[in-house]
Amino acid sequence: MPANRTNLLDLDRQGLRGFFSGLAEKPFRSDQVTKWIHQSGVCDFAHMTNLGKALRSRLDEVAAVELPQIVNEQVSIDGTYKWLLGLSDGNCIETVFIPEADRGTLCVSSQVGCVLNCTFCATARQGYSRSLSTGEIIGQLWLASQALGSGPGTARVISNVVLMGMGEPLLNFDNVVPAMNLMLDDMAYGLSRRRVTLSTAGVIPGIDRLAEICAVSLAVSLHAPNDELRDQLVPLNRKYPIAPLLAACRRYVRHQPRSRVTFEYTMLDGINDNESQAHQLLGLLSDVPAKVNLIPFNPFPGSGYQRSSEQAIDRFREILHRGGIVTMTRKTRGEDIDAACGQLAGKVQDRTRRSGQLLGGLSL
Numbered sequence: 635m636p637a638n639r640t641n642l643l644d645l646d647r648q649g650l651r652g653f654f655s656g657l658a659e660k661p662f663r664s665d666q667v668t669k670w671i672h673q674s675g676v677c678d679f680a681h682m683t684n685l686g687k688a689l690r691s692r693l694d695e696v697a698a699v700e701l702p703q704i705v706n707e708q709v710s711i712d713g714t715y716k717w718l719l720g721l722s723d724g725n726c727i728e729t730v731f732i733p734e735a736d737r738g739t740l741c742v743s744s745q746v747g748c749v750l751n752c753t754f755c756a757t758a759r760q761g762y763s764r765s766l767s768t769g770e771i772i773g774q775l776w777l778a779s780q781a782l783g784s785g786p787g788t789a790r791v792i793s794n795v796v797l798m799g800m801g802e803p804l805l806n807f808d809n810v811v812p813a814m815n816l817m818l819d820d821m822a823y824g825l826s827r828r829r830v831t832l833s834t835a836g837v838i839p840g841i842d843r844l845a846e847i848c849a850v851s852l853a854v855s856l857h858a859p860n861d862e863l864r865d866q867l868v869p870l871n872r873k874y875p876i877a878p879l880l881a882a883c884r885r886y887v888r889h890q891p892r893s894r895v896t897f898e899y900t901m902l903d904g905i906n907d908n909e910s911q912a913h914q915l916l917g918l919l920s921d922v923p924a925k926v927n928l929i930p931f932n933p934f935p936g937s938g939y940q941r942s943s944e945q946a947i948d949r950f951r952e953i954l955h956r957g958g959i960v961t962m963t964r965k966t967r968g969e970d971i972d973a974a975c976g977q978l979a980g981k982v983q984d985r986t987r988r989s990g991q992l993l994g995g996l997s998l
């Protein structure tokens with residue numbers, strides 16, 4: 635795409651209004667174009683028949699709808715899909731679709747690689763290149779919807795979206811929010827706030843901003859019941875420890891009546907899975923509206939960790955459950971195609987940018 639053109643995939647409906655006002659066009663053009671792109675899957679202005687010829691050729695000069703390219707599609711024996719998507723700068727990211735009886739969940743990436751360096755996550759090993767643009771984030775939903783054949787008049791295949799792929803979404807706040815606005819927009823994908831979940835390793839200022847701007851469902855990657863252990867597993871904890879993180883979660887749910895924060899807890903054999911740790915976790919969560927998702931660790935070469943035994947996971951769940959916390963063990967999906975949690979690893983072209991400057995004040 636020539637550099638002087640605007641990629642309309644980067645704009646939510648509000649952003650498109652600004653774009654059309656710059657062309658001296660009426661605000662309703664934004665509604666029309668949002669529907670064409672996101673509901674009808676039309677990216678060629680020539681086919682946007684309610685726009686008028688002059689506007690269509692003007693758009694051809696100043697704008698484009700540029701999507702990532704599907705480089706590879708894999709389908710697991712359990713029906714999970716994984717797409718490798720190529721970006722215009724040569725980087726690659728991964729997107730996963732998980733079909734279940736009562737829902738279909740798309741797991742979307744927010745960055746190429748990740749800076750956070752959680753010790754048990756494969757994405758961390760590949761380094762970090764950059765944040766995704768809004769178009770590259772919403773483009774994953776656009777492409778998956780098309781690939782799965784969901785469009786106007788067909789049943790909704792993708793009922794839920796989780797920002798749980800590669801990257802830390804709250805470190806790409808300004809591009810993630812317009813993408814989520816489109817997920818929620820009735821003129822685009824029309825998902826309810828309950829069905830769009832952002833997962834964070836605990837970037838506290840981002841959690842507070844999100845509450846104000848776009849209060850979708852919140853998931854927090856906790857993985858440890860005390861700071862000593864969490865400092866090791868999730869180095870971000872040294873900057874944002876557990877107590878202030880849980881305080882931020884309590885503030886967040888005030889913006890969302892009747893909702894709870896989901897705490898993700900990857901079960902690592904002999905590290906964070908014993909009974910006293912379950913009791914400690916129960917204590918921590920006693921005054922937070924919480925549910926817990928236990929994720930059996932998904933191994934990858936050289937990780938140095940083992941998955942907890944089924945008995946250990948069951949015992950851990952039972953303790954939380956008896957303590958009154960809704961606790962689920964997440965089924966491992968798409969393992970045969972490396973599509974499970976923490977196994978996404980795209981392809982980072984420039985790994986050199988995992989630097990202090992990018993982390994800004996994080997200094998991990």
Ligand code: SAH
Nearest residue numbers: 755798802833834835855898931932975976
């Ligand atoms: N950075 C965000 C988004 C990634 S979500 C966050 O940390 O929440 C991916 C989830 O899978 C996180 O809860 C992550 O901690 C978990 N995870 C990472 N590696 C894993 C692995 N090898 N096995 C199981 N879960 C893992």
